[in-house]
Amino acid sequence: MKSKTLVIAVREYLAAVKTKGFLVGLILMPLLMGGGVLVQSFTKGLEDPTPRTIAVLDRTPGETLWAALDTAAVKQNSGTQVLSVPKPRYTLKHIETPTDAAGLDKTRLDLSDRVRRGEVTAVVEIGPNALKPRPTTTPGTEPSEDTAEDSVYFSTNRPALLEVRDFVSRTIQTPVLAARLGQSRETIEAVSKSSRDVLASRGLARKTDTGVSFEPRSNEAATLLLPVAMVVVMLMVVLVGASPLTTNIIEEKQLRIAEVLVGxxxxxxxxxxKLLGGVATSLTLGAIYLGGAAVAARQLEVLDMLSVGLVIWFIVFTIVASMMYGALFVVAGAAATNVKEAQALMTPMMLVVVMPMFLIGPLMNEPHGTIGLAGTFFPLTAPLVTMMRLTTPPPISWWQPVAALLSSGLMTVALVWLAGRVFRAGFLLVGRPAKFRELIGWILKG
Amino acid sequence: MDDAIAIEGVRKVFGDFVAVENLSLRVPAGKLCGFIGPNGSGKTTTLRLIMRIYAPDAGTVRVLGDSRHGPADDRVGYLPEERMLYKSMRVGEVLTYLSRLKGYKPNRIEIDQWLERLALPGVARRRVQTLSKGQTQKIQLIAVLIAKPKLVLLDEPFSGLDPVNSNVMRDAILELKNNGTTVLFSTHDMASAEELCDRIVMIYKGNKVMDGTINEIRAGHNTDTLRVRLANLASNFDNLPGVACAIAEGDHHELQLTPTADAQAILRELQQRGPVELFEIARPSLHDLFVRTVHEGAA
Known part of the structure; x- marks a missing residue:
């Protein structure tokens, strides 16, 4: 029996790694991980070059902010060509201040319609009291809210054009603060500069031959990235190995190979x-990714973060997760007779599989808190959550991954047993999907 | 002689449907046994019971002396009725894989010899999806036989085959018999069953209704048919004493006799009506017996 299991596992493995799906999975992951950065750097400087037209309604006495914005636009436009890539030009439209409230409303409506028609990119309305000092707040009381007369408003129907908003904000920030606080622009700029980077990051100290040095700051980024990367990589390799089981079983049922095999x-x-073939596929993919990660880690001088212990736990939990989730996919394949039916069954199972992904946010905040502990001991999430916690400092107690392994291992045995009963009854089922009552019957009676 | 298959009082039920009821049958070792019956009569269920794919709800199934229910027996080869192979695998790979599942590892020469024997030379490197249906069926047969089983179960082995490939399949089955392998095959092809089989078993609605050698089965039925051809083909067979009905069959007529009919009296009567070119007291064919059994069961 053992040798036959191995024969089947080898065939399933070879069939899986020769598929296009495997090759796609092989390159998809690095693309997902590094693609965002690449795309960002590649598209940098490729902004939409259409002119940015900003209508400015400056209701302050003397329209001092209009002047500041106009000057800034001229300065911005003087450097609109970077290499051969054109940068967008800024055109500012001066809007006359209406004399009464009805005229103001009419102007606002007119400007908004021009934005909607695409004639104007954004509207900046500066209240008449925007430059006046704010009333002093009494300790223990809430500051009064600004009115339309006190504020500067930015309106657009293209909120994604952040650089337009940044341009306006950058230009008016200092003069508005200087006027409101009654200080010179130089003072405001000095305060601004001094208030930046009060808290600087530094790596932990470590002893060297020559004394004490600090770990490079790149470790911090790696510390944040590694847990997420580990979970995503593990989930990816497990899915590549386990999820094809459903379609594979359905194909064997549809092609009537099933009866040849169970004979x-x-x-x-x-x-x-089949499950072992899936595990081998996952491990192959995992080994390739880990190898790539090790090369990258060496380049970034953070190779020490990928310890041997971590790699061993990765392998162990990948095996357990592949078997555990693979058993769920086997049930879907055995109970369905075509891919459409299987998809309906796979949806709840996929939710179970990706459940740890929903926990990434809370786990990043507090990896060793209540959610982390619960995720470690809940069998269906244990492999991924524990892997994430193992890669997040400070180290967790040795018994926690062991307990996670025990709980998920027991769940795996139970699910494989259960899947075996469903598979035995459902593998030869063709023509119609299994009813829920039938599934329960198969599990209970075998 | 030991029985390769000994089934005693087997019952198999699926939900409310009784697939096999109190079935007992024996297939002696080394014999070629035909398994006939109309669609849905329980043939495939019985073959799956023998293969241990199903466990009986009652009774015992003893195969090659072993009545355990559990892992499939490597000594038994099985060709299911609806069968396909992995389309993307190469022929050589699929034959090696299926053989290894039977605990046998064939070498390349062996595979090539089998392919030659079944008129499929040089296809070992070809992918299954490039083969015709007939070629695929022969590959499936090789997959069953290459592991040298002692008992071979074939479910409708001739279905979908053209006459040439049917002959190849027939020769392969006869070769198995000559080598001492026990063969049980289900079929709707009565002529093949009559021609090839040492024994015939027929089941109908899950019950065995016929079991024995061709001669034993025929002996159990009266010779109640005459094959007659008169020189004057237009002759009518009305008012012949002891004849229930006359059915035209190509160049002759088949006369169904009543139980008290006297064949010699009928011959004398026919000679008075014209020159008799053919007069044969016919034994019912397996096809006739099959149809009659089904009609009697339906009635």
Whole structure:
């Protein structure tokens, strides 16, 4: 039986790694991980070159901010060509201040319509009291809210054009603050500069031959990235190995190979072979990714973060997760007769599989808190959550991954047993999907 | 002689449907046994019971002396009725894979010899999806036989084959018999069953209704048919004593006799009506017996 299981596992493995799906999975992950950065750097400087027209309604006495914006636009436009890539030009439209409230409303409506028609990119309305000092707040009381007369408003229907908003904000920030606080522009700029970077980051101290040095700051980024990367990589390799089991089983049912196979081996042996083939596929992909990660880590001088212990846990939890989730996909394949039916069954199963992804946010905040502990001991999330916690400092107690392994291992045995019973009854089922009651019957009666 | 298959009082039920009821049958070792019956009569279920794919709800199934239910027996080869192979695998790979599942590892020469024997030379490197249906069916047969089983179960082995490939399949089955392999095959092809089989078993609605050698089965039925051809083909067979009905069959007529009919009296009567070119007291064919059994069961 053992050798037959191995024969099936080898065939399943070879069939899987020769597929286009595997090759796509192989290159998809690095693309997902590094693609964002690449795309960002590649598209940098490729902004939409259409002119930015900003209508400015400066209601302050003397229209001092209009002047500041106009000067800034001229300065901005003087450097609109970077290499051969054109940068967008800024055109400012001066809007006359209406004399009464009705005229103001009419102007606002007119400007908004021009934005909607695409004639104007954004409207900046500066209240008449925008430059006046704010009333002093009494300790213990809430500051009064600014009115339309006190504020500077920015309106557009293209909120994604952040650089337009940044341009306006950057230009008026200092003069407005200087006027409101009754200080010179130089003072405001000095305060601004001094208030930046009060808290600087530094790596931990470590002893060297020559004394004490600090770990490079790149470790910090790696510390933040590694847990997420580990979970994403593990999930990816597990899915590449386990999820094809459903379609594979359905294909064998549709092609009527099923009966040939169960004429030679027991359904359980067949299922176990398939699961092991899936595990081998996952491990192959995992090894390739880990190898790539090790090369990258060496380049970034953070190779020490990928310890041998971590790699061993990665392998162990990948095996457990592949078997555990693979058993769920086997159930879907055995109960369905075509891919459409299987997809309906796979949806709840996929939710179970990606559940740890929903926990990434809370786990990043507090990896060793209540959610982290619960995720470690809940069998269906244990492999991924524990892997994430193992890669997040400070180190967790040795018994926690062991307990996670035990709980997920027991769940794996239970699910494989359960899947075996469903598989035995459902593998030869063709023509109609299994009803829920039938599934329960198969599990209970075998 | 030991029985390769010994089934005693087997019952198999799926939900409310009784697939096999109190079935007992024996297939002696080394014999070629035909398994016939109309669609849905329980043939495939019985073959799956023998293969241990299903466990009986009652009774015992003993195969090559072993009545355990559990892992498939490597000594038994099985060709299911609806069968396909992995389309993207090469022929050589698929034969090696299926053989290894039977605990046998064939070498390349062996595979090539089998392919030659079934008129498929040089296809070992070809992918299954490039083969015709007939070629695929022969590959499936090789996959069953290459592991040298002692008992071979074939479910409708001739279905979908053209006459040439049917002959190849027939020769392969006869070769198995000559080598001492026990063969049980289900078929709707009565002529093949009659021609090839040492024994015939027929089941109908899950029950065995016929079991024995061709001669034993025929002996159990009266010779109640006459094959007659008169020189004057237009002759009518009305009012012949002891004849229930006359059915035109190409160049002759088949006369169904009543139980008390006297064949010699009928011959004398026919000679008075014209020159008799053919007069044969016919034994019912397997096809006739099959149809009659089904009609009687339906009635």
């Amino acid at each position: 030679s081996v027991t359904p359980f042996t067949l299922m176990l072979g």
